[in-house]
Each structure stands twice: as C-alpha cells, then as structure tokens.
C-alpha cells in the first residue's frame with residue numbers, strides 16, 4: 001500500500017497509530033477529524049496558511065549548498081534545507097500556524113500545548129498571539145528550570161506556562177498533563193500538539209502542515225538539477241520535521257534516513273533511540289514504538305538535545321521503520337555537538353543540537369557517495385536556544 | 401453471561417457501591433485487608449487498579465498511588481495474583497482489573513487471560529481503549545465469561561452512546577463529568593439527562609463514577625443510575641492512613657478507621673427513598689455545575 005493512502009479510517013499505519021484515549025475526548029477527536037478534512041479541501045484555508053507562512057514566517061526557506069561541509073564530508077555534495085530561518089527559529093512554526101488557523105476555523109478560542117525544550121511552546125504562543133487565541137503551555141518543572149529563556153519568551157508572548165509536577169517532570173509528563181487538561185476542557189479548547197505523535201488524526205494533521213518542507217525542497221532541487229538526491233536526512237524526536245521533509249519522497253526510491261538521539265550511546269541506557277531500542281507499545285494515545293520496561297512502564301529517555309528527548313515516536317515513522325522504507329540511525333551527544341561546531345566553523349550556521357544530529361550522520365555517511373551525488377539535510381532549527389547548554393558543556397559540566 | 405458473580409451483581413436491586421483501589425498500595429497484605437473491608441462495607445464489586453507510569457485518565461491522587469507502587473515494582477502480574485489472594489481470603493464480589501492498555505499489551509493477551517482466569521478476575525476495564533479499539537479484547541473477555549467494562553462520557557454522542565450501551569457487559573461506566581479522576585464539587589451540566597439516556601439504552605446496570613467522594617454526592621444520582629463508583633476518595637484515605645498501616649500496633653486501628661470511612665460513603669437509605677430524594681437533587685446538580693469544579 002502506498003503510504004499516500006495511509007492512515008486507514010481507524011487512523012492506522014499498518015499496526016501503528018489508532019486512538020488510545022479516554023472516551024471523554026473521542027468526540028473531540030471526531031470533531032477534529034471532521035474539521036481537518038473540511039479545511040484540507042478548502043482552498044481559501046490553504047491559501048491563508050500559505051500566505052501566513054510566506055508573509056509572516058518567511059517561507060520559502062532556502063536550500064543552501066554547504067561547500068565547506070561538503071569538503072569535510074569528503075563525498076556527496078551536501079545541501080541544507082534551512083528551517084532554522086523560520087520565524088521563531090525552527091520548523092515547529094509551520095505546524096503551530098497550521099493548527100492555530102484550524103482552531104480558529106473550528107471556532108475554538110483557547111489552545112493548549114505541551115513543550116519540552118520550549119520550541120513548540122514558543123511557536124504555539126506565537127501563533128496564539130497572532131490569531132488572538134488564549135494559550136496555555138504545559139511544561140515539566142524540570143524543563144522549566146533548564147529552559148528559562150523560552151519560558152520567558154512564552155510569557156512575553158502572552159501565554160501561560162503551566163508547570164507539570166507529575167512523573168519525571170519532562171516532555172513525556174507535560175504531554176500527559178496537556179492531554180488530561182484537554183479531557184477537562186475539551187468542549188471549548190483546541191489541543192495544539194507539537195509533533196507527529198498522539199491519537200489519530202494528529203499525526204496526519206502535523207504531517208499535513210509540515211510537508212511544505214519536503215515540497216519546497218523538491219522544487220528547489222529541480223531548479224538546480226534533474227538528478228535525484230542520493231540521500232535525504234532529518235533528525236527524529238517525535239518525527240515532525242522528518243515526516244514533513246520525507247512526505248513527497250516516500251513514494252520515490254530516494255533513500256531516506258531518520259536520525260535519532262543516541263545520547264551517551266545506545267548500549268548505555270542513556271539515549272532516546274526509540275527505533276533501535278524501543279518495542280511495540282502505546283504512548284500518548286498512539287500505538288507505536290517506545291522505550292519501556294519489560295512490564296510496560298515507560299522509560300524516561302536521555303539526550304543532550306531536549307527536542308529529541310522523547311520515549312516514543314510518531315506512528316508513521318514506526319510504520320516506515322518496519323516496512324524498511326526509511327532507515328533510522330542514531331548519533332551520540334558527542335557526535336552531534338562536534339557536528340554543530342563543524343557547521344559553525346565551515347558554514348557560519350549555528351544550528352539546534354537536534355538538527356546537529358542529522359548533520360553528524362551526514363558527515364559520517366558522505367564519503368560513501370561520489371562528489372557527483374547529493375545529500376540533503378533538513379536543518380530543523382537554529383541553535384540560539386542551545387547556547388546555554390553549549391556554554392556549560394564547554395565549562396566541562398553536563399547540560400543538567 | 402454465565403458468570404455467577406455478575407449474575408448476582410445484576411440481580412441486586414440496590415443502588416450499588418463499587419469502590420476502586422490500587423492493587424498493592426501500600427502492599428499486598430494491606431490490600432487484601434482493604435478489599436475485605438470494602439466488601440464488608442457493602443461493595444458490590446471491586447475495581448482493582450494497576451500502577452502505571454503514565455496514567456492519562458487519572459488525577460493527582462491516583463497518580464501518586466501509582467508512583468508509590470512503582471517504587472515497589474508492582475506489575476500487572478502482581479496485581480492479578482493479588483486478586484487471587486483476595487479470593488482465597490474471602491472476597492466474593494466481582495473483581496475488575498483496571499489497567500492501562502500498554503501494561504496488558506506487554507504482558508500479552510494470552511498470558512493476561514491465563515492469569516486472570518486463574519486468579520478469579522470477572523472483568524477488565526481499560527481506560528485508554530475506546531470502543532473502536534476494543535472489539536478484540538471484548539471478545540476475548542466474553543469467551544471467558546468475563547465482562548469488558550465500557551465507558552461513556554457526557555461528551556459521547558447519542559448514536560455512539562446507544563452503540564456502546566447496547567453492547568455493554570457487567571455494567572456501563574458513566575463518567576460523571578469532564579476531566580480525569582479526582583474529587584469534584586460539581587458534575588457535568590447534562591449529567592442527569594446523560595444518565596437517564598444511558599439507562600434507557602443500556603442492557604446492564606448503569607453506574608456513575610469520577611469525582612464522587614461522599615454518600616450525599618452519590619445520592620444525587622440514585623434516581624438516574626444503578627450505582628456509583630468511588631476511586632480517588634478511597635485512594636486518598638489510604639494515602640492518609642499509610643503511616644499507620646506501616647506500624648504493627650497501629651494497623652488494626654487504621655483498618656477500623658478505614659471501615660468507618662467506607663460506612664460513611666455508603667448511603668443508609670433503602671433504594672425507593674433514594675429515588676425520591678434524587679428527583680430534587682439531580683436538578684440541584686445542574687445549578688451547581690454551572691459553577692466551577694475543583
């Protein structure tokens with residue numbers, strides 16, 4: 001089955017996906033499904049979304065040839081899809097704008113969102129400010145402490161940041177709490193989820209609003225050459241930038257690689273390598289692969305990058321992993337940080353540590369290709385938010 | 401359904417009290433004593449919760465109980481075996497395992513049912529497995545004379561409620577209000593018509609749960625339902641008694657206090673009068689629910 005036709009009517013990608021949520025939100029999911037399928041077919045809505053992305057967020061983002069990086073890699077020509085140049089600094093805004101406009105179209109006045117590092121929280125707060133929505137962002141107490149700057153940004157934007165004290169007080173728990181809050185307020189509140197995860201139709205919605213990354217890339221490549229790239233690479237946390245980048249290429253034969261956070265090494269127990277180390281399970285309303293104990297308790301993952309620090313992965317990725325269509329690799333904290341430094345020195349681009357995972361993989365793999373071949377990296381975000389982490393690393397501490 | 405415990409449950413003509421407790425909170429022996437106290441206090445069935453790292457449908461009280469149990473590595477298998485031990489010590493009402501789907505998935509359906517049958521489980525409630533996803537598990541339950549407990553919420557649309565209620569086993573669990581488990585001052589605005597509608601459609605007794613923490617709150621629903629479920633209030637009481645449960649010389653007193661607490665939760669009136677009383681109170685709820693919940 002071509003993935004174009006997925007998910008099926010139960011929201012499944014093969015055995016992954018579905019709706020594993022309390023009955024109370026089932027009617028809201030049905031309403032969302034209806035609202036989304038209407039909006040999707042509405043050219044006025046589509047035009048508004050595209051107009052906002054161009055006149056407000058600065059799209060299309062460039063496709064940059066990275067000459068210095070290419071030399072370092074010693075093989076394929078490396079191109080960067082510059083999602084770091086988006087308003088608010090990452091691909092997250094594509095989805096936040098899309099879903100916020102959908103919320104408005106559906107007549108909702110309030111949104112809630114979850115955030116880990118604060119990137120999605122900032123994007124959601126930004127869209128809420130622009131479209132006049134009331135916004136509350138759930139954030140683990142631990143992350144609030146680690147990401148002071150983004151917390152302040154969200155507050156400036158007029159959002160309320162709600163600290164989450166349950167569980168391990170990080171993204172996983174912030175997502176649980178956002179879902180719990182949604183169960184309470186479902187009648188007038190739109191849950192603006194931040195990655196290609198959650199119950200159906202969320203993974204499909206997020207992909208829909210992120211696929212512009214891949215579509216632009218595809219047409220920008222065509223402007224340069226008739227030749228297909230030999231490899232397209234994106235980092236994978238929940239999987240939104242990756243699924244957006246891959247979307248128009250899934251039915252081609254171009255090799256696609258998702259890069260997960262290997263943390264301190266996938267044999268150490270300190271990583272977020274959901275594909276390599278995860279097993280079939282349910283998290284945040286969706287059947288997917290996740291890091292868990294034998295008994296089914298969800299394990300808190302680890303990565304130097306807060307945006308990849310997620311124990312699950314979007315269901316479509318689990319499906320693409322199982323079918324073998326996308327290869328999923330992992331790189332360690334060290335490799336990612338080295339790549340970040342290299343990209344800085346060679347190209348003058350400070351990327352997010354999340355995105356640096358994709359760069360690190362590209363640098364490792366480039367020499368497998370000839371200089372006549374091309375690799376494209378989705379550079380999902382910029383690294384301003386990570387400066388604090390980089391400073392404490394340099395001073396010899398950990399990011400904790 | 402041929403299960404004699406469910407037959408007794410559905411033939412009862414009272415306003416049924418069904419408590420929820422977390423299995424092995426604070427430990428196996430105390431849980432057995434708690435279950436016996438619940439039965440002695442009038443429980444017509446017992447929901448036995450299983451600790452989970454990510455309990456999406458639960459509020460802070462049950463989350464904390466989960467965490468306490470996880471510190472002791474309590475698993476679904478442990479809770480199933482606890483149910484077996486409860487049976488040996490005299491628990492004779494239906495016991496329903498309340499577990500999140502991921503725990504069941506990891507244990508494996510076959511192994512789960514093997515253990516459930518061996519340990520005298522009568523029902524399975526999976527709060528994150530809605531109607532669309534539950535056909536397989538429901539069939540597996542029916543094959544073994546167990547009830548797959550279905551839930552409906554005030555947001556459940558008419559047609560869907562009908563479909564769920566007409567296919568329900570054991571009892572139909574009606575969620576009283578929006579939100580997760582936890583004590584509340586008020587319930588959904590449409591709760592009365594919602595329950596009445598559920599009663600009309602359901603082929604099994606209709607029970608109301610979520611947020612009920614006193615017998616007077618429960619009585620508001622006596623005319624429009626066949627029973628009520630109390631969870632967080634009980635788990636919170638157990639939490640408050642933890643220091644005393646852990647001391648040998650205090651245990652007996654703690655159990656006595658728990659029994660007293662349960663007696664307070666169970667309305668004394670016979671059910672005819674309950675029905676009458678409910679006429680007024682159900683309208684009161686509507687007024688209250690315009691206010692905020694806590």
Ligand SMILES: Cc1ncc(COP(=O)(O)O)c(C=O)c1O
Nearest residue numbers: 237238239240241307354380381
């Ligand atoms: C810059 C950046 N890249 C990647 C991610 C990972 O998310 P996803 O896998 O959904 O793209 C994040 C998440 O916060 C991010 O901020």
